[in-house]
Amino acid sequence: MIQFRKTILLFLVTVSFGLNAQNTFKNWPDIIRKNDPSWYGTDEAKKIAENVLLYQRNIGGWPKNIQMQNPLSEAEKQNLITLKSDLHEITTDNGATCQEMLFMSKMYAQVKDDRYAASFLKGLNYLLEAQYANGGWPQFYPLKKGYYTHITYNDDSMVNILNIMKQISEETNYYSIKPSKAIVEKTKKAFDKGIDCILKTQYKQNGVLTAWCAQHDEVTLAPANARAFELASLSGYESSKIVLLLMSIEQPSPAIITAVKSAQAWFEKTKITNLEEKRVLDDKGKIIDKKMISAVSAPPIWARFMDLETNEPFFCDRDGIRKKSIDQIGSERRNGYSWYSDGPKEVLKKYPDWAIKNGVKVTAKEAAPAKKNDNVVLTVAQDGSGDFTKIQDAIYAAPAFPYEKVTINIKNGTYNEKIRIPEWNTHLTLIGESKENTIITFDDNFKKINLGRNSTFYTYTVLVEGDDFSASNITIKNASGDNGQGIALSVVANRAKISNCAILGNQDTLYLSGSSTKQYFKDCYIEGTTDFIFGSATVLFENCTISSIKNSYVTAASTPQNVPFGFVFKNCKLTANPEATDVYLGRPWRIYAKTVFLNCNLGKQIRAEGWENWSKPDAEKNTFYAEYNCKGEGAQTTKRVSWSHQLQKSEADKYSTENILQDAVVNWYSK
Template identity: 80%
Template sequence: MIQFKKYIALVFFSICFSINAQNTYKNWPDVIRKNDASWFGTEEAKKIAENVLLYQRNIGGWPKNIQMQNALSETEKQKLVDLKSDLHDITTDNGATCQEMLFMSRMYAQVKDERYKESFLKGLNYLLEAQYDNGGWPQFFPLKKGYYTHITYNDNSMVNILVILKEIGEETDFYSIKPSKEIVEKAKKAFDKGIDCILKTQYKQNGVLTGWCAQHDEFTLAPANARAFELASLSGFESAKIVLLLMSIEKPSPEIITSIKSVNIWFEKTKITNLEEKRVLNDAGKIIDKKMIPTANAAPIWARFMDLETNEPFFCDRDGIRKKSLDQIGSERRNGYSWYSDAPKEVLKKYPAWAVKNGVKVSSAEASDKKKTNFITVAQDGSGDFTKIQDAIYASPAFPYEKVTVFVKNGIYNEKVRIPECNTNLALVGESKENTIITFDDNFSKINLGRNSTFYTYTLMVEGDDFSASNLTIKNTSGEKGQAIALSVVANRVKISNCNILGNQDTLYLSGKNAKQYFTDCYIEGTTDFIFGGATALFENCTIHSIKSSYVTAASTPEGTAFGFVFKNCKLTAEPSATAVYLGRPWRIYAKTVYINCEMGRHIKPEGWENWSKPDAEKNAFYAEYNCKGEGFQPAKRVAWSHQLTKKEAEKYTTENILKDSVPNWFSK
């Protein structure tokens, strides 16, 4: 379920509720997905919860596209009370009902208001009642005439429901509300029926399984039309989330395995690598035109609509007439609808590891694809291609045209690993973050190579550009013995996701000429200057943990560099004994470090920053914060030479601006 929980990544605001404050939230889903659980115990959250309760109908579901956080007048509240028994427009489309249930669960985790529990359970009962006998769900329930009665995969409606039922049926802790054993059993059965429906609706093309349509007829299970421009077809977008759900099932049946293998082959067959979408925006940032530009070796995309027999992409305007290219339909539909998607790339990325985990034997054709995509397995028990990670690196091709994936099965790998400059475009993927561990114990004194010994202490060294690592723990185990790097990155376009990076002093070194590096959903811990170096690095949704009172960062940003270290939506935590931690100090006088929307624990010193006995740094370094929170965020007490960004200044700190490179959007691949 990891891939379905990632989208619950959340942002915390500790401000008091008012009508004006409510209106600062542009979208209702932004409220649900706030980062710190404690926000859901605030008065602001409670007032929003009253709105959510009002919008819920007696049958248990909610209407869609409602900005629940907006203040309601007394007249509006009374109208909602009068609508409680109304059975129209209740749906799971556009995330409705599923997202409100999540909100109520997060509320109940902080405030044991029985109304929240009752609301969640009513929503769950609504989902169970809405299911067809064949396992599918309509777009609206009670049924609304028209295409709304079709089994609806569109915009992941049915997948969202099944994710909830999976969590309930497996009795995980994801939801704070625990249904009765009877409801748990119903959820299990409903989930199994839903999966059976998915398997039965997978479309066969000349007897070969492919993907799914956005809608399927509720009686025949055949692909079905929806709106005039949504003709029956195979969907690259909807099929991706369906198969990711199937891949999340432990001990899949032979039928599920066949389904996953088949759609993986279909995705490979239907990917488009010679087109890129170009969007033309007006001054307000609104899309005014979309064009598909022929591009050699473009990142793969898939059409939202593909012919059921030929897989050929097609496009429709509101007249329902099929066209062969996007430029043949009017601007309203061309610019107002998503005609292409890169969602299937996540399936192709995860499939090799899933196949290894589930012992899937590949056909000769698939084996050829595996060789072509350069997939190497490391396993200590001898079941892979190599037993050591470094041996797999040595066996990887130099400067490959396609990504090389080194999949590392669970185990403690006590080795020093180096990704040389020639090993570009390499992905190091662990079986699990908790149990795939790369560890070594070098430190400054042990290396003993002079004043620069620090840079030889790494456990993992990355020198090859376009590197990625995920689902790993990278650890330097030397302890309190001076400088000792766990991860050293001296390459460009490096992405580290869902990893633990553990050490003490100098845990994480980031460098490289004009290098851009991206860390997301990582846990990083250390003591002194445990994130240091001169690269431009963005940290998003990471936990930064101080083991003792010292310094978090020591940037050495080169003069004239636009961005240094940027932390967005991160959480700064510490051991109880660490009570006096600085946000950073300048290793070099042009250091740049910025914290945006971060939660800072009480261990952060009020003054925030230290000049490392370098008066020139106070004139040249750039240390700043914006919209942070927590006991450690004390802007009035910060050193005078640091900055609190304005909203306009903070707006330039987008992922695109920080990580801009000659390879566009590399960080999202």
């Protein structure tokens, strides 16, 4: 029955992936953030892009709360053309302008239409123009009378802008459109001014720095009112994103360090752990009532509005009269507004590592392994100095489907164990004391397992089934020797990151599977003989050394037909033992295999033809084997088999980290 369920699940995943080029999201922000990169090359995306271009005003910004994907009549299109020069209702509120710029960047990454690049750059210029001399941004620009002129942190408006400035000023690859050096310099100055504004608006309570208000007066920088129910107050929601932005700055100034320390202390002081929100829904899933109920050791939450002097939470209806609880205000505001947030939890989670990195003393309470609802940290040491002497025992002790990361620190030693991380052990991280001396080893192979034709898949030393897995500073070895198939590491999980690890074996060393899984190997050493990197997953190998023990094949991908990327090697080095003089880059385990080498150093062991069809003539028509800008004695591009490819730069540019691993999860991989 379990195998039957797995088969059905695999079928459903395969079917859904075949349809992923069709947009299935109803809301405009979801369309931008959740679609697969390949969708942006579809006709559907191009039609939406035409709408986005129409909605953009000549000044560069967009109005808010527009469902850009909705079809437009000819009359509506003409009206939008007429509105191009209109200077009203152009904003960064509710994600406007920032999200449309992101959409244009994603479009340009797939379709090199110069209008998309021009639209993005016009939006960037709009943001630069809208900045106040003091570094802040208003909610609307050109300015709209009323509270809209205040410096606006509300709904992360200013943080969204500063994140754009940060990405562009640091010349990262987050956006596909690259501004001129002059514009990059402007974004650096804009970012620095914005951070200075943030530091100056951090509220002092009896001389002690705390947090921020959703709005600050554009002249005095004091906390300011907005709508009737949005009185000047310290914000538990908006302040969290501000602090996360400050924490993302490399080599922070003493003023930034003080701001983060002060905000962290305020978050600790103001967290609420004795209340939980209960929502009552109707048959259509709409919220019809919210209640706050008492609870013991509830996950921490923070009020969105807190008194400037006492930190006491308060709530308002449209009459602007402060109340002490949400049940004292009318249902329209009670149910239609977010009065509490768990956003600061992310600050408290990241603070200890940030503090240590930046030379800030961390208290025992801050550094202690967290208990309920926080990170779990376990230690494995063979000498008995940790929580466990065996790695598998620590995994057994880890919580199932945790809300937060579970870290298992492994002290130096050789652990003769066969390790399985089940699918319910998500968010698990293994960290070795050192790659050279933290060794997990076992010696299963095909003949030893002897369970029939699929025995290979049971030979693993380490099997990872739980999603959101990471490992670093570890050697994982199949010690059975050159005795047939023997997997060292088998990863069937989604969002797996392996860094600074050694993966050692012979035939079938590294198995990477899953028709829709994304995995990332960075700074690793991977060694084997025949097909020693094989499977169906989408995997990015970056800055890795790939070493062949004897003459054979490096890869054997089985990429599903509709998956855009298979195995991608970037900036890797392919080496070999002296006896290995005839090595193929790959052969297709299944006929739709995809394997690409970019900017790699290929040793002299690589055969001139490069690739082999594994006696599958159909594979020559359906595989995608390619190289770009590779160097070394093995990079004999003119002698490659005719059915492989040498990419142009424009084609190679599509192999960005964001495209391969998907933008929806790429931030996870960067952690």
